[in-house]
Amino acid sequence: MKFALITGASGGIGRSTALTLAKKGWNLYLHYHSDKSSIDGLMLELKELGVDAIPIQADLTRPEQVRKVVDSIFQIDGIVYSSGISGWGLFQDQKEQEMDRMINIHVKSPMLLIQALLPKLMNRCGAIVIVSSIWGQIGGACEVVYSTVKGAQLSFVKSLAKEMALNGVRINAVAPGAVATNMMNSFSNEEIQQIKGEIPMGRLASSEEVASSVYFLLSEDAAYVTGQTLAVNGGWHT
Template identity: 65%
Template sequence: MKYALITGASGGIGSSTALLLAEEGWNLYLHYHSNEGAMKDLIHKVEALGVEAIPIQGNLANPEEVGDLVHCIFRLDAIICCSGNSAWGLFQDHSEDDLDQMINLHVKSPLILVQKLLPKLIDRKGAIVMVSSIWGQIGAACEVVYSTVKGAQLAFVKSLSKELALSGVRVNAVAPGAVDTSMMDAFTDEDKESIREEIPMGRFAQPGEIADSIHFLLSSRASYITGQTLSVNGGWHT
């Protein structure tokens, strides 16, 4: 019986991943911050698939709350880090508090979380998947802070994978392009159309397509894959 922790499980990618893993028989620790309604709905759907769903509330923008999250977790075979939000605007306009929040949410808290849970993963020869971004690979104007923290996640994956390889723990990342989730709500319809025109496949990814990639990296079919970033972007960046 396998257990996975999904941070940001109430979001589009997190919830799609939860449902896919539940269909495969995984029991789930489902982390969320404030979207209690979406979490209740997700728990209902997951439990209907005959597996265990354990909700864990916490604000990962505050690293001090990571310890409370860790204490709720016992057996563990996988960590999928989906938590995050974007930060739009010119770099010079971001406050120091903005920088702290983004670094804590995307980098410091995930690192602390993984560090504290590593003994459980090593015991089970588990796997870690970080959900990064295309902008962590190539950078984006007006998303400098977001690109920076997402790039840090990819460096973490490359480094930690080498350290844990002999322990049997695989560490990989998925780097989505534009995904049809609430994160796109900040864009106007005109902006969205302009983005679609840049993508060779001419559309946004669906959350389930990102979930499929995460599921593959957790599966035995990826048993010799570690330290890699799987780009899922419709050909936007190759």
């Protein structure tokens, strides 16, 4: 019996990952920040799939709340860190407070969370997947802070993978391009059509497609894969 923690489980990618893992028989810890109604609905779907699921509320823009998540977890075989917030605008207009929130949720909180759970993962030869972004690989104008913290996630993955390899813990990342989730709601239909026109496959990714990539990296099919970033971007910017 396997147990996975999914942070940001109320979001599009987190929710799809939860359902994908549940269909494979995984039991789940479902972290969320404020969207309890989405988690309640997800819990009902997971119950129908016959798996156990435990909701955990915490605001991961505040690193001191990482302990709320850690203290709720007993057995753990996998971590999927999909929490995140986006930001848009010229770098010179970015406020320090918003930079701190971005750094906390994308860098400091996952580092503290994973650090605290590593002993349990080592006991189970577990795996970690961080949901990063294409902008962490190539950088994006008007998303400088977001690109920076997503790039930091990828460096963390490469470094920790080398450190933990002999302990049986694998850590990888997925780097989605444009995904049809609520994060795209800030774009107009015209802007979305323009983005689709730039993607060789001509469409946005679905959250289920990203979730399938996450599952692969958690699974035994990826037993010799660690320290890698799997780009899920339809050929965009490659």
